[in-house]
Amino acid sequence: MRILLINPNTSVAMTERMVASASRSLAPDVELVALTAPHGMPYIASRAESVIAGAATLEMIATHQGGVDAVVIGAFGDPGLIAARELFDLPVTAMAxxxxxxxxxxxxxxxxxxxxxxxxxxxxxxxxxxxxxxxxxxxxxxxxxxxxxxxxxxxxxxxxxxxxxxxxxxxxxxxxxxxxxxxxxxxxxxxxxxxxxxxxPLDAAIGQATLLARLQTIPARAGRFARPPAKPGTGLTRALGAWIEHRPM
The missing domain is CATH 3.40.50.12500 (Rossmann fold)
Structure with missing residues (x-):
């Protein structure tokens, strides 16, 4: 099982600390694929910064979702969590x-x-x-x-x-x-x-992501977390734009 661990902060040192800490309790068949936000703040500390980090989170998931079984958002205020659940078909958990x-x-x-x-x-x-x-x-x-x-x-x-x-x-x-x-x-x-x-919180988020991946539930096709209809966008990253427009990357 491969879990995409997204650090919405731009601190690589923070990402490395997360991976080292999570490795203590990781199930033996689980591999973490860790990413650090390419733009934003070294650490997120406000609602405004969370909005910026949420956009970066969606971009990273869109680009790297292939071949992973679940996503963990590694920030306590859960930037982008609800949007990610609405947009993507993978289980998504977050720290808070x-x-x-x-x-x-x-x-x-x-x-x-x-x-x-x-x-x-x-x-x-x-x-x-x-x-x-x-x-x-x-x-x-x-x-x-x-x-x-x-x-x-x-x-x-x-x-x-x-x-x-x-x-x-x-x-x-x-x-x-x-x-x-x-x-x-x-x-x-x-x-x-x-x-x-x-x-x-990181141990909790990874543990719950592992459980959700093992449950193998089908993605929502109706209700509040059904994927939105295709819509053209402007200025989006290639992967996120393609996913929102429902077209191959």
Missing amino acids: EAAMLTACMLAQRFSIVTFSPTLTAWYEDAVALSGLQGRCAGIRVPDVPFASINDVQSELESQLVELCLRSIETDKADAVILAGAPLTGFAAKVAARVPVPLID
């Missing part, structure tokens, strides 16, 4: 939705801990889109800045662990999601210090 659905299988209420306050509004939107506001105990972020996105785990380790504990004690969370692609792999590092399940 997958993490929250996993949390609901482990706990009654979950909290989200992330690394920057600029992410909060976007992540609130992700919770609302999932329809899980009633299960979310809150979103917590450190009150100190970080210097490097590549080193945010080590820079803010103690603050992030403290926020996990506060989520349990104050917000009454039964599980904690460590949100944001730069925190990939952090759950495994600090799990022994937090007395409730910690959820790594």
Whole structure:
């Protein structure tokens, strides 16, 4: 089985971290095909940046969908997720939705801990889109800045662990999601210090993508996720334009 892992951020180092982290729990018959966004931002932190990253995500799926069994969008706000499910015939998962659905299988209420306050509004939107506001105990972020996105785990380790504990004690969370692609792999590092399940969103998204691929369900031909009718476009990448127009590339 081949799973297309799309990093909508432009950071190659982040993509490499995702692959290294995911490889720890990858099923032996699963191969990751990892891609980094060719344009956009080093890391996505707002609604506007998410829209830009969503377009890049659709372009990458259109270009590289051949020969893969499922797609994982490797950003917590799930840029392009709903559009990708509408447009393509492959199962598509993403980090925020997958993490929250996993949390609901482990706990009654979950909290989200992330690394920057600029992410909060976007992540609130992700919770609302999932329809899980009633299960979310809150979103917590450190009150100190970080210097490097590549080193945010080590820079803010103690603050992030403290926020996990506060989520349990104050917000009454039964599980904690460590949100944001730069925190990939952090759950495994600090799990022994937090007395409730910690959820790594990338592991959740890859696990659910693997399951959906194994189920071999047929693509939607009716309803909200049926592929839209052919339509001409202007200025699109070759692969995305061809797919939208329903013509061979």
